[in-house]
Amino acid sequence: MLHSRIHPLKFITKPAAQIYIKRDDELGFGVTGTKLRKYQSLLHYIKTQAIKHAVLIGGAYSNNIVSLSQLLIEQGVVPHLFLRGDKPPAHKGNFLLTSLLVPTKHIYWIKRDEWEDVENRAKAFAEKLPEASLVIPEGACMVESLPGALSLGTDILRNEQEHDLLFDHIFIEAGTGLAAIGLILGFKIYRKTVQIHILLLAGHEAEFLKKLESFHQYLFFNYQVKIEWDELIQGLHFYHPNTAVSFGTTNKQVFDAIIQIARHDGILTDPIYSAKLLMMAKHTILTSDIVGNILIIHSGGGLALMGFQEQLASQLQCIIEKSS
Numbered sequence: 001m002l003h004s005r006i007h008p009l010k011f012i013t014k015p016a017a018q019i020y021i022k023r024d025d026e027l028g029f030g031v032t033g034t035k036l037r038k039y040q041s042l043l044h045y046i047k048t049q050a051i052k053h054a055v056l057i058g059g060a061y062s063n064n065i066v067s068l069s070q071l072l073i074e075q076g077v078v079p080h081l082f083l084r085g086d087k088p089p090a091h092k093g094n095f096l097l098t099s100l101l102v103p104t105k106h107i108y109w110i111k112r113d114e115w116e117d118v119e120n121r122a123k124a125f126a127e128k129l130p131e132a133s134l135v136i137p138e139g140a141c142m143v144e145s146l147p148g149a150l151s152l153g154t155d156i157l158r159n160e161q162e163h164d165l166l167f168d169h170i171f172i173e174a175g176t177g178l179a180a181i182g183l184i185l186g187f188k189i190y191r192k193t194v195q196i197h198i199l200l201l202a203g204h205e206a207e208f209l210k211k212l213e214s215f216h217q218y219l220f221f222n223y224q225v226k227i228e229w230d231e232l233i234q235g236l237h238f239y240h241p242n243t244a245v246s247f248g249t250t251n252k253q254v255f256d257a258i259i260q261i262a263r264h265d266g267i268l269t270d271p272i273y274s275a276k277l278l279m280m281a282k283h284t285i286l287t288s289d290i291v292g293n294i295l296i297i298h299s300g301g302g303l304a305l306m307g308f309q310e311q312l313a314s315q316l317q318c319i320i321e322k323s324s
């Protein structure tokens, strides 16, 4: 099972609060940490079904696309990418890395006004391929990824045992939500009670709860794990970013936080997911009565920093000018 360590965090301090960070970012260099968990079961499925082609759906700068493409190629599975956009963007950030991995002839651009139909198109394309194929939706948010995603919960139980402590609060961000759903369901299976604070980066609470319910149904039908709805949603708290609210957007405060976190803790965070989570956790912890043992999940995603060199350089320049 994938295991990542925890250690104290200095970026946020509050009396009566012991704040730790979980280093899922250390699970891999090229592959975002929590995604590696999902892929453990997804790749197992791909192997057992002898799948030879995968059709991946997502944005040009998606962490999932760049991460999963690596592991598919390693397994001898051809990735075909259905990316959102009217034309190819500049070779920057994750799209640059994705283009190193996947030749242009296997990348298809789906116009923004046709994006609603992308899953149907991907399915139609997959059916015409000569060998066994699989369509992988955005974020690899699919039932085949759930067993792997559950390991985040069990791995935190192991951190608790190793450090002889119990967490009262956990902070995690959600894109498609599967990583957070794995955490919630993983804990419920082991009857661990904890307050889970979820930063919704790309959707609303109602959508998240709908997905939680459907993944729970899957667990129930396949593994006979039944949890009452009231129990399932007990202790869940939802937030939106307190700055750069829309998914994928950034601003000066986010880049400043990246530098602060790096200097306080020696941790590199990306501006789309992890830096926003740490900013939201800091704001929430400092402005509420939250105390006790707190864990913040660092899901990884650091490679995305490659796409923001100019913004980071100009934020550094601001800091240098202020201090001189």
Ligand SMILES: *Cc1c(COP(=O)(O)O)cnc(C)c1O
Pocket: 032, 034, 035, 063, 064, 139, 141, 173, 174, 175, 176, 177, 178, 179, 180, 273, 274, 299, 300, 301, 302
């Ligand atoms: C993909 C990703 C997420 C979101 O995971 P979901 O399971 O889609 O919610 C969060 N953080 C990072 C760094 C990611 O790469």
